Amino acid sequence: MSLPANGKIRVALVGCGSIGRTHTAVILEQPELELAALIDPVPAAREALLEFIAGRAKPEAYDSIAAALAADREAIDLFVLATPSGLHISGALEVLNAGKHVVIEKPLDVDLTQAQQIEAAARQAADKGVLATVISQHRFDPASQAVAQAVEQGELGRLTSAIASVSWWRSQSYYDSGDWRGTWAMDGGGALMNQGVHTVDLLLWFLGKPVQVTGHTGLLAHQDIEVEDTAAAVISFESGALAVLHATTAAYPGLSAAVQVMGSHGSARIDTDQLAYFHATAEQSEDARMGVQGDWNLADERIAGFPAEAAQVADPTVYPVGHSRQYRDVIRAITQGAPPAVTVSDAVNALACVRAVYLSATLGKTINFDDVLAGKYNDIEVRVS
Missing domain, CATH: 3.30.360.10 (Dihydrodipicolinate Reductase; domain 2)
Structure with a gap:
């Protein structure tokens, strides 16, 4: 994947809500990154974030990942998913299938099976030099x-x-x-x-x-x-x-x-x-x-x-400093063609552990972790015990 003449990694932020603002603040602090696009189906959300960054960046605005890719496929190197957790599966697969790097806000997804689909796609993408990581700041x-x-x-x-x-x-x-x-x-x-x-x-x-x-x-x-x-x-x-x-x-x-x-x-x-x-x-x-x-x-x-x-910190009250440190790792991984410090598989394991707690509470018994990863309880609908 080639970078533009100015050498910057062009970033598209997907999701312009509160966590999207956190990512925006961090992105604007990194000299190697350029905020190229804001993506959100809600116009008011895009407009509010554009107002927040006024004078610091001039990203294009789109209502979907597909629209951004259709407008100029080469204009974006990295997509950042800051959408509600239940939408991570669709966004991650769309970005990875397009051969673009992706950063996914935690948790990886709300569903372990879907998270494992992202994990499989991330492994295939890694073979082609495409980065996928999950925020674990x-x-x-x-x-x-x-x-x-x-x-x-x-x-x-x-x-x-x-x-x-x-x-x-x-x-x-x-x-x-x-x-x-x-x-x-x-x-x-x-x-x-x-x-x-x-x-x-x-x-x-x-x-x-x-x-x-x-x-x-x-x-x-x-x-x-x-x-x-x-x-x-x-x-x-x-x-x-x-x-x-x-x-x-x-x-x-x-x-x-x-x-x-x-x-x-x-x-x-x-x-x-x-x-x-x-x-x-x-x-x-x-x-x-x-x-x-x-x-x-x-x-x-x-x-x-x-x-x-x-970490490069301008105002620690605007965003958690850990996000900035993790972005430094993302930049290192992309520019050096190296794996990120936090893998999608790491996030799958954390999600499986949470799922195991919920399953144990729902079923009233001890749960084997490997059984959760293997999908033994995929048909169980968890609830508050």
């Missing part, structure tokens, strides 16, 4: 990078357990603000799917492949929605590690998202994207063997090796 946080490196290098010893929790609040007006919010068809789930999927991704990144999942869900603080506002699960992993997973949008007025990883030679805690605790040692001290807590928090020392300057 918290993998690029310095705290996450520090913990992932420690896990990979065995600094924490044998991983024994983890606690992953998203304790947020969403008002009833949040769910009432769009007909698609809080629905299985378009949201794909509630607190775990919509708010917690990034934390699920980090949990799997650190601990590896799940084996069994036992979960419960509830709708406890909201009404007139189909999905859960609270979920809790216990997950076992191939390594033998055990994890507790929790997600809620019923924690007024809103607390934090945190992942705590514990091992035989060290432990780490990420809270609100910051490294709150880190300690690893090659040899346990006598105090440690007796369970005596010393002043062992080396978080500041460890995080110093993962500076935030890698």
